[in-house]
Amino acid sequence: MKEELFVSGRDIPNIDPYLHIWHWQIPLYLYLGGLAAGILFFATYYVIKGKEKQMQTTVKWATIIAPIALVIGLGALFWDLKHKLYFWQLYTTIRFTSPMSWGAWTLMLITPMSIVWVASYMKEMIPGWDWKFGFLNKFEVWIIKNRVPFAWIMMILAVILGVYTGILLSAFNARPLWNTSILGPLFLTSGLSTGLAAIMWMSKDEHERKTLNRIDLILILVELFLIIHLFMGFMAGSAVKTEAASLFLGGEFTVSFWVFVIILGLAFPATLEALELRGFHVPAWLPPFLILFGGLVFRFVMVEAGQITRFLY
Amino acid sequence: MRYAMAIDTKKCVGCGDCVVACQTENNVPHGYCRDWIVENVSGSYPSVQIELRSERCNHCDNAPCVRCCPTGASHIVEGGIVLVTHDECIGCGACIESCPYDARYPHPEGYVDKCTFCKHRVDKGQNPACVDVCPTHCLHFGDLDDPNSDVSKALKNRKWKVLAPEAGTEPQLYFLT
Numbered sequence: 001m002k003e004e005l006f007v008s009g010r011d012i013p014n015i016d017p018y019l020h021i022w023h024w025q026i027p028l029y030l031y032l033g034g035l036a037a038g039i040l041f042f043a044t045y046y047v048i049k050g051k052e053k054q055m056q057t058t059v060k061w062a063t064i065i066a067p068i069a070l071v072i073g074l075g076a077l078f079w080d081l082k083h084k085l086y087f088w089q090l091y092t093t094i095r096f097t098s099p100m101s102w103g104a105w106t107l108m109l110i111t112p113m114s115i116v117w118v119a120s121y122m123k124e125m126i127p128g129w130d131w132k133f134g135f136l137n138k139f140e141v142w143i144i145k146n147r148v149p150f151a152w153i154m155m156i157l158a159v160i161l162g163v164y165t166g167i168l169l170s171a172f173n174a175r176p177l178w179n180t181s182i183l184g185p186l187f188l189t190s191g192l193s194t195g196l197a198a199i200m201w202m203s204k205d206e207h208e209r210k211t212l213n214r215i216d217l218i219l220i221l222v223e224l225f226l227i228i229h230l231f232m233g234f235m236a237g238s239a240v241k242t243e244a245a246s247l248f249l250g251g252e253f254t255v256s257f258w259v260f261v262i263i264l265g266l267a268f269p270a271t272l273e274a275l276e277l278r279g280f281h282v283p284a285w286l287p288p289f290l291i292l293f294g295g296l297v298f299r300f301v302m303v304e305a306g307q308i309t310r311f312l313y
Numbered sequence: 314m315r316y317a318m319a320i321d322t323k324k325c326v327g328c329g330d331c332v333v334a335c336q337t338e339n340n341v342p343h344g345y346c347r348d349w350i351v352e353n354v355s356g357s358y359p360s361v362q363i364e365l366r367s368e369r370c371n372h373c374d375n376a377p378c379v380r381c382c383p384t385g386a387s388h389i390v391e392g393g394i395v396l397v398t399h400d401e402c403i404g405c406g407a408c409i410e411s412c413p414y415d416a417r418y419p420h421p422e423g424y425v426d427k428c429t430f431c432k433h434r435v436d437k438g439q440n441p442a443c444v445d446v447c448p449t450h451c452l453h454f455g456d457l458d459d460p461n462s463d464v465s466k467a468l469k470n471r472k473w474k475v476l477a478p479e480a481g482t483e484p485q486l487y488f489l490t
Contacts, residue, residue, distance in 0.1 A: 002354070003353075003354050003355075004351055005351070005352055006349055006351060006352075007329070007350050007365070008327070008332045008348075008349045008350040009329075010349040012346070012418045014418075014419065015409070015415055016415075019409070019415060021406040021410060080406070081403050081405055082404025082405075082419045082423045082424075083402050083404035083423035084403075084423070086400060086401070086404075089401050089402075090383055090384055093385050095382070095383060095385060097380045099381070100383035100405060100407050101383035104383060171411075172407075172411045173411075173480060173481065174410065174412055174413035174480060175410060238479065240479075310413065311479070311480050312413065312414065312415070312476060312477055313415075
């Protein structure tokens with residue numbers, strides 16, 4: 001037998017008995033950040049490829065979601081801060097060893113850029129749109145002229161943002177569940193997939209939907225592959241790693257992870273997408289809804305479960 | 314200079330005096346603590362062993378809390394003491410997540426708080442409050458670079474361990490076993 005307890009009666013709120021310092025705000029932000037990264041990645045990708053005409057929803061309409069998601073996500077992050085009035089300290093320095101620092105700077109760049117992106121398509125989306133001010137019209141002309149370099153910068157930032165939502169967690173070696181380098185690519189893939197799901201939900205164009213459907217199917221398969229590797233790494237790892245994995249293999253997160261994330265959030269929508277590609281009729285909203293829902297549950301499960309895993313006590 | 318602490322687990326009786334001394338000295342808010350006592354019971358009856366450990370921030374050489382702090386509020390000062398500058402801390406919680414010892418907590422005023430090795434006392438040549446108050450003299454503090462310091466002498470002739478060395482933090486609390 002081995003047991004360890006605090007005999008001095010330590011019972012600090014949100015620290016004991018299990019760490020719970022990050023509540024709903026962080027997983028919500030990680031989800032919205034990944035979603036925005038996915039949407040912006042594909043919008044910029046198709047502009048760079050010169051396929052604006054064929055991918056109207058991807059390039060224009062769906063990008064409206066990105067700044068909204070980012071602003072809500074930033075709001076959630078701000079809500080989570082416990083010393084709110086000092087938030088500006090984030091922008092007095094840049095610390096490369098802290099993912100949160102360069103993540104904050106990435107957000108600082110990509111949020112206004114995503115707004116500019118949407119604004120540059122306003123005249124195409126809403127005929128007769130007028131910016132009222134001359135300098136705004138001039139700015140718009142300049143952006144439209146430089147759309148491809150602008151898209152390149154934003155695509156790189158979108159990838160950084162997507163990876164960052166995973167690396168934010170994987171940088172903490174005190175939490176064995178998070179401390180795996182697969183989390184960065186895994187969260188990026190999941191973010192790209194949820195982004196695609198949102199675009200597919202909005203798109204009315206059959207050809208566009210089919211193209212996105214095919215990419216999304218590949219992304220889901222990559223995601224499942226990464227998740228298998230995640231668990232293989234845990235099972236072959238040290239005691240703290242196998243304990244972390246056991247939370248999902250019989251532990252308290254088994255149902256929420258395997259049923260809601262893996263089956264309903266990945267396997268089932270992937271099957272539906274495959275059927276759709278083979279010509280079966282599938283309700284257009286169903287696969288995107290499941291993917292978006294599964295992605296959200298995935299972030300919540302990972303943040304909650306990760307905080308339980310530890311080295312001591 | 315490298316400040317460190319040695320905790321004699323054979324002498325500690327778990328009275329909690331170090332905890333109260335710290336709370337009083339540092340005006341720690343009610344319900345919080347910067348140090349705490351862990352009772353570790355192992356074995357099976359009748360051969361049972363008890364280890365008592367007075368724990369606090371490990372003032373790690375490779376401090377993950379300092380590494381992941383986005384503003385630089387968490388920093389290391391001379392002697393290896395890890396501190397938090399209150400008005401640079403945004404209360405994001407990254408350092409709390411990063412600490413394998415769960416030694417940090419969010420102060421009710423918003424910033425993150427933790428053991429300072431009583432720097433205000435150490436600067437004056439005194440010991441941290443917990444060390445001076447310990448009735449069994451089980452806490453030893455001092456400079457590891459000074460062979461005559463209390464901590465160096467305590468570590469010289471005894472077996473010791475650190476907590477969670479596999480976390481790679483190079484902790485500076487040494488538990489004499």
